[in-house]
Amino acid sequence: MKIKAVRRPETPEQARDWARELGEQALYVAGGTGLHFMTDPAEMVAIPLDRIGLRGVECSGRHYRIGALTPLADVMNYRAERWAFHETGRRTATHQIRNISTVGGNICRVFPWCDLPVALLALEATMVLLGDDGYAVPADDYFASQPARRLANGDLLLAVDVPVLEAHMGFGYRKEVICHSGFSLMTVAARLRLEGDRIRDARVAAGAALPFPARLKQVEALLADQPATPDTFARAATEGVREVAWKGREDWSDAYAAHAAAIAVRDALDRALTFARRRDW
Amino acid sequence: MKAERDFQVVNHSVRKVDAWQLATGYPSYTADLAPAGCLHVKMLWSPHAHARLRSVDIAAAERMPGVRCVLYHGNVPRHPYTTAGEGFPEPSPYDQFVFDRKVRFVGDRVAAVAAETPAQAEAALAAIRVDYEVLEPVLSLEAALAPGAPVIHDEPDAYLPIPMPYCPQENIVARVGMEDVGDFADGLARADVRLDQTFETQYVQHAPMETYVAWAALDGRNRIQITTSTQVPFHCRRLVAQALGLSVGQIRVIKPRIGGGFGSKQEVLLEDLVALFALRTRRPVLWELSRAETFTSGRTRHPIRVRVRAGVTRAGALTALGLDCTANTGAYGGHGIPVVMCCGSKVLPLYRAETVHFAGQIVYTNLPVAGAYRGFGATQAYFGTEQVMDQLAEGVGLDPLEFRLRNHIRSGETSPVFAALGEGKEGVPMTIGSCALEACLRQGAAAIGWDRRRPHTEKTGRLRRGLGMAALMQGSSIPRIDMGAASIKINDDGSFNLLVGATDLGTGSDTVLAQIAAETLGVAVDKILVYSSDTDLTPFDVGAYASSTTYLSGMAVKKAAADARGQVLRVAAAMLAAPVEGLLLEGGVIRAAPDRSVTLAQVAHYALYERDQFQIIGTASHVTEKSPPPFAAHFVEIEVDTWTGAIRPLRYVAAVDCGTPINPKLAEGQTEGAVLNGISFALTEQYLFTPKGRLKNASLEDYHLWSLRDKPPIQAILVSSFEETGPYGAKSVSEISINGAAPAIGNALYNAVGVRLHQLPFTRERVWRALQSHAPE
Structure with a gap:
């Protein structure tokens, strides 16, 4: 693309208004991780969002609110009780990219291998947006289709609310890459809620080897109300991913991607279980 | 780690001689040095693995804004050569041309544009009309060696310049081997454990940080100066002359700092075209391959x-x-x-x-x-x-x-x-x-x-x-093929200019050669000012390959430094009225006795300005056995x-x-x-x-x-x-x-x-x- 002008808003509302005014020519510059793939030669007006705030992580008691312009490096470095999202930040790209790219930049235009959507689906996050007014969209809805289309009218992502992990909850995240700086070939995130030695419920999501990040509802169903044991995880991981159309990329065949999915689900569940038991307040 | 001998400079981890300029970002690399106003080259690469060019129409491209020259097989000299930078005669077939009427892999050259801006050059590529006769591609060893396989090199003028059969009709460059040592079949038969296994390695790329890049300009005498990221400046000069039908004396090749090569820049891939564009347009011309082009069309x-x-x-x-x-x-x-x-x-x-x-x-x-x-x-x-x-x-x-x-x-x-x-x-x-x-x-x-x-x-x-x-x-x-040479001359202050054709491609060989010279001359490394790889100014060297620089070029430097040292001692002997044999050169000082000494600066001054004036300069070549x-x-x-x-x-x-x-x-x-x-x-x-x-x-x-x-x-x-x-x-x-x-x-x-x-x-x-x-x- 070619940038023909730059407008620097002072508030989210001003950014939204300018984006609506400019229509298809508007381009938010906000730490996007997909710019590399935007090869459209059209002339655009850049709207850098560096003056509108929306940066930082705060805990409200029930959830952590992550400003849309929070760099991934800040997500990685943030530490608090019942917070697990830093694991995802740590595995995203490289230091240099984490310093520049933002949470919003990673989830406003979603590519199959994007890191955060998978975790946000599993964590049951909520996206806070600015349209005519503020409104909230659960992750399941937000990631049901390409968010960029939802935001095409100039709506602005303000924040992401990630629920605090309650007692007996655990989170696990797996990302398979060929080299550390490579895009994910398989991403799986899992959130378990235990009740004694049994799994009360689970949310499991996957990406990278799917056309779009998605919940693995069959896996979740196979886990619900089952004993939290390696055998349960193995069965859920093996049977629960069988019907999914896994897509291998680069040097992975589809068959291997399916195999890798089962292993990654199992590993993520193992990690979530360890997490849940460690947080058995 | 203990050295076998006690050295003053050698076997010490001195700072790289180019450390400061690289660490501070001083313009040092080929593209940094390109003059303002360069034309930019873009290449139309073949989209087909195997095709004949029925026609190439460049007329529309030539009329595009900013376009100054378009080259293709119809308007360039045709001389077979190899891009492999090796000693002459090269053990490589002369199977390439600046442009050919056939393309042989996805990424082969079709036509090139030189324009005022990269974008204009890129736009002009789209205006070049090519009619391809697509041929069956040969994409594996099995396919290449199968009876009746398409012949990839059917041009009559390709040949192998060494006495070895060239078999392009079989898709074979050459067969090599040696007479068995002993009775190999019997050796296998006598073994208690025998193995017969086949292993395969894959295509990989060097991926140096600096991609292929070169620029060329004409000097006041109409000579072509090529500044290029090459491991083989002297071979580059010879190969460009061969490809374009020029004499070596018309070309000067300068190698600045290199951002890595690992062998990739032992190939002469860009220099012929920037030189030809410079000749045709009389403008400086820069060509820099993108990372994707380096993967696809590099080596x-x-x-x-x-x-x-x-x-x-x-x-x-x-x-x-x-x-x-x-x-x-x-x-x-x-x-x-x-x-x-x-x-x-x-x-x-x-x-x-x-x-x-x-x-x-x-x-x-x-x-x-x-x-x-x-x-x-x-x-x-x-x-x-x-x-x-x-x-x-x-x-x-x-x-x-x-x-x-x-x-x-x-x-x-x-x-x-x-x-x-x-x-x-x-x-x-x-x-x-x-x-x-x-x-x-x-x-x-x-x-x-x-x-x-x-x-x-x-x-x-x-x-x-x-x-x-x-x-x-x-x-x-x-051995008996590679040759390196060096010359070293003293300056007024007792420092030395070391001129080498050897090519530091980021390895630190300039530093290593400076250490060898310093050790021989009894001075610190900072007294050795290295200038390497300029075909007009430095002595010949085959370049940086075959693990040769330290061993081969290093010995040339040692010999040249010893030559200069001998001259220094002879001057000092005259100054001190003492026999050469009794002099000790160490730390930049020549001593005849504890209280009778002269410095290298004094020796230089004496030789340059005072008596029996001459330039203390050592030169040497080295061929390994x-x-x-x-x-x-x-x-x-x-x-x-x-x-x-x-x-x-x-x-x-x-x-x-x-x-x-x-x-x-x-x-x-x-x-x-x-x-x-x-x-x-x-x-x-x-x-x-x-x-x-x-x-x-x-x-x-x-x-x-x-x-x-x-x-x-x-x-x-x-x-x-x-x-x-x-x-x-x-x-x-x-x-x-x-x-x-x-x-x-x-x-x-x-x-x-x-x-x-x-x-x-x-x-x-x-x-x-x-x-x-x-x-x-």
């Missing part, structure tokens, strides 16, 4: 199929060792012959085998062009032979370390392979001088904890660890995830005998870098093609080159020896350590999980599938 490592046959007695003696190598050279044949010959010459002599066999062939395909790449030939062959050595050891119940200690070549020994195999011709007989391989093996084994090694049958669980090793040798220059091998022992510990097939190197030890390390820190850097390069080669790097021969992963995102983020702890151990024929006992260090990772990891994989892979890279899917079919106990 690669030859994929080679290596059949290893070997036999061993129960007592652990090798009765036979043989290699049959078939190399895929891609669309053009540059470097193919020496690469395949190095499969034999750099590998077979490592072990004392009673009988030896070697044969090879270099095959054309319609895939990317292979060329020189650090370790060439040896990298591919060691992958197989060192895995076979482990299997032979296991077959006769010996520890792999013990097996190698029993069988490796030692000081004072020779191998008939040295005389039989050179690079493009027969080799040179050689007796091993320095060899500290035994020490490398023992020190490396101790460092990795080899005595912890247990057989794979004792290992259980999902994650299993394995230890593996490989022994290696390389060479130091090409042997190629003393550096030796190495590599050890790796890995962890294998048996569920996924993922291999994780946990620790790597590389013990290297490079003679005297002239600059230990740089030698360690070379070793660590080469090891990381080798691990990446072993585990992740590969070219992936579509069924029509188009490269699918032409970017650093998709190619998966290991970086420091992936690096396991690497311990480089410099095991000192003293090579009498090298400068201050030095041999080479730059190439050898890329060759160990693939076989060492292969052996470690077997030690961990009991499977062996014969094809690189060891991707996790490949390992997983091997585990599935093997079902180790």
